[in-house]
Amino acid sequence: MDCPHISCVKITRDVIKNKKNLCSTTPLSKLIWKCLDCSMTKDNWMCLNCATVLCGRYENGHALKHSGENTDHDLCMNTNNLSVYCYKCDEFVINDSSDNIIEELRQELKENDTDTVSETSSTLEEVSSSKSTQESVSTTSSTSSSDSGWEEPLIGRRLRPRKRTISNDSNNENSSTKQRKSNSTIKRVVGLRNLGNTCFMNSVLQSLSNIQEFSCYFNALPSLESKQIKQRAYHSRSFKENLDNVFVVEELRKVLLNLSQGGDGTKAAISPECLFLVIWKVVPQFRGHRQHDAHEFLRYMLDRLHTELQQVTILTGGAITNLTPAITGTGTTTTNNQSTTTSATSTASTNSNSNNSKNGKDLNKMATLYPTINSLAKNTRNSIVTNVFGGILQSEVRCLICGMESKKHDPFLDLSLDIPEKFYSSDPDNDTSVCNISDCLSSFTDVEELAETELYYCNSCKCKQKSTKRFWIRRLPNVLCLHIKRFRWNNFYRTKIDLRISFPINSLDMSQYVLNNGPETRRSNSSCNIYDLAAVIVHHGNGSSCGHYTSFAIHNGMWMHFNDHTVKEVSPNAVADCKPYILFYIRREAGNNKTS
Template sequence: MECPHLSSSVCIAPDSAKFPNGSPSSWCCSVCRSNKSPWVCLTCSSVHCGRYVNGHAKKHYEDAQIPLTNHKKSEKQEKAQHTVCMDCSSYSTYCYRCDDFVVNDTKLGLVQKVREHLQNLENSAFTADRHRKRKLLENSSLNSKLLKVNGSTTAICATGLRNLGNTCFMNAILQSLSNIEQFCCYFKELPAVELRNGKTAGRRTYHTRSQGDNNVSLVEEFRKTLCALWQGSQTAFSPESLFYVVWKIMPNFRGYQQQDAHEFMRYLLDHLHLELQGGFNGISRSSILQENSTLSASNKCCINGASTVVTAIFGGILQNEVNCLICGTESRKFDPFLDLSLDIPSQFRNKRSKNQENGPVCSLRDCLRSFTDLEELDETELYMCHKCKKKQKSTKKFWIQKLPKVLCLHLKRFHWTAYLRNKVDTYVEFPLRGLDMKCYLLEPENSGPENCLYDLAAVVVHHGSGTPKQWIQIH
């Protein structure tokens, strides 16, 4: 949100000598000396712990609101409210009076300057204690970045994402997409687009409204995030810059409320696709596609125009067949897709666990079969028959005309009953390897067996009731 209190609350100089020494992320609370979740007041530069530790940052704000006994208080005392503070780890800004995170800046850009100063302190603060901690983590078997599988050594990504306030829906999708090797490698190999002036080149960028929106690029921020996730850092990465760009181009996701992970993934892929189609910040779409020769023309599925890496990897084609039950006229339509949304068959709706009795366990194949089975449309979905010249009863069937390289399947876990949104808690089994999609193809004889088998890359799971609660990603 845009905070109206910045001008009266951000009073410290960006390079203030009042800042403590050492790494900002390890600064200690001035009250309890805890170095967990340190926040710096942007009025007086004092450091206190966050509300999930001992809450001294909030108490610092509350103490400043107590009316002064001296009636002749200065104008500076009146204005200084100690309402705005900054997270010393993620550099997010929070206003206690607004009770929300802040995305705007002062007219002089003081918030951004403080961020850059803290970043400089963080980059230069390689103290002996911090160095020892990192060495211990690197040598720890639990935090090792190498996993031995079948006698061979394979590098894995161990970098986490900070939660910026109910952003686990976004983090789960980002971690899942980063696990798609070809998709991730494509973006990592893109040339960096310089969105900063020479003075801040090489530093991490934090977008604020004072910087303007002319240079906002979802592709660039997405590229930076994927690169950060694959650097193998022992500290979590804060995707604040990407989140700000998401706010700008996807208004549905503004704010720090929980959102639907599947909806976010669709918006993200759609906007990446559109931005790559038109080229971004001077890089043409054709030059981008040429960088990855493995994405052959046969693997490209066009959605809304020319193909991009999004449609080349996630794009498939459905054939929708509708038959009029009165005259027998058949209508066929081809629809491109980036994922398939599958209903959980009604006969399995009450089976919430694998071990629960009352019938067989629902499998992913049951959901796919329900999606592709012949279906008679009800009275509310009558088909407009061009031969009969009116709406008639009809049947509908889906075939998969082309399978994508990476198949995204979405289980519809929510449904509406009597104006209420309820969650379907049915347990669904799925294979970790070898999901065979050949039987759902329109022309299975034209597809080799190896092109129809899928191994699991990632799972995004929703925890909670019908109201979105929390999303987690599982490799």
């Protein structure tokens, strides 16, 4: 819903015009925003009524305080990702003013953001009000000592450029420049900012980012704003209205691309705020800042991605379609056109040409390992979601009276596993064994007798009869997602089964749960049923609506612990000791005899 308080935007075009006047001579990319009250340099918001810059509610809350103390100062713009928020509605703002001043301000700031580390989280430059300010800055800078810095209040803002060292020794200057360039090229794993109880989302995003087949696809995918993309015909008006100008795919693409590019020491974390804004719009139940279930978010996101990807087509002749490999009958891949790598890389890399080499490596790896974007585009029933996470279950219901069997095949993106009750008995004396993930899988596939309330209609007996039911896995997915059902209803409230469950980091054998005469899975001519762990999501706390989510994922051969903006390398033993909530296992390639 559009914000009814858009009239609170009073910022004038003069602010933008003054910035244009400064762009030609002032290195604006060297300036950073800071809070007027506390000098905080992160999570700052600019009031769209008076242009005052103040810190957000998750720092010292000066922007929120400013809104409460001043009439019609409810709308503000984030100085990192340019999103607009209304404190009165307590929601992000999607609409613009009648003269589109918000979008114009965004575009003007984007054009001069030359030092961005990511598409969704970038350092924005201050806006000066006059040329005289610029001249004053220039004079002050040229006469300052190596340890000096300056501050310039302007339109309720305090400007603070980064400190600069001035030296007459050209060799030292060149050496310093080279050192800065060297440091800026060091890539490191980055975290995700918590936007207010968004750890459930961050843990899912970091897990998906480290599933190579999934992330490589999005890194190679062109922007949905690109001419290489067109929307397919819609089947219903309601879906069209819901999808217009709202693409979870596009915002997720940006986040995954930023995470894959990593940081260079200047950015501690990436803000997924634009993605969260889109999620708020398409899935209203995730609005607000209360805690949500990570598994529920994962399923909503995967379903939405699948739906959106079915509605777009990569145009024939585009860089991506020319680059992608063709899958042969034996499961190997060949590249159709090696010479198009640079073109495709340029399409996928929206930040700068300097990313082409890195993205080219990702695309080449994708071309030799994974299914093609082109093949997915031709099959409107499939998407990268079903290609990576999709498997098939076979359910068998058997009448206990006549013995007639009924079989049904159902697709799945994950398996939700119950913890066998014997492992969380209220009697501590019965807690004599440790629950293993294999116990949960066996419970899922074991034969169970249906309750009286679930009597099955037998076509042979022509009435409802007692029956048994069991599941088989008919086709395993390339990435096996296992959800441990830790939350259950106890009378009128949900409780958590905070039980330690052992699981293998390497060599999870799924053979005993697979139908013997089932079809072979994709990309393999010898149906390998062995999986290796790629990521784990952990819930800390007692309740589903409270607590905290973190994740572990293997990145370049090392296990990393992702706790919102904090990233730390850990040992495999630390991973094995966690209490898993969601596990992501990657199918091992046939012939790979990796052992734990």
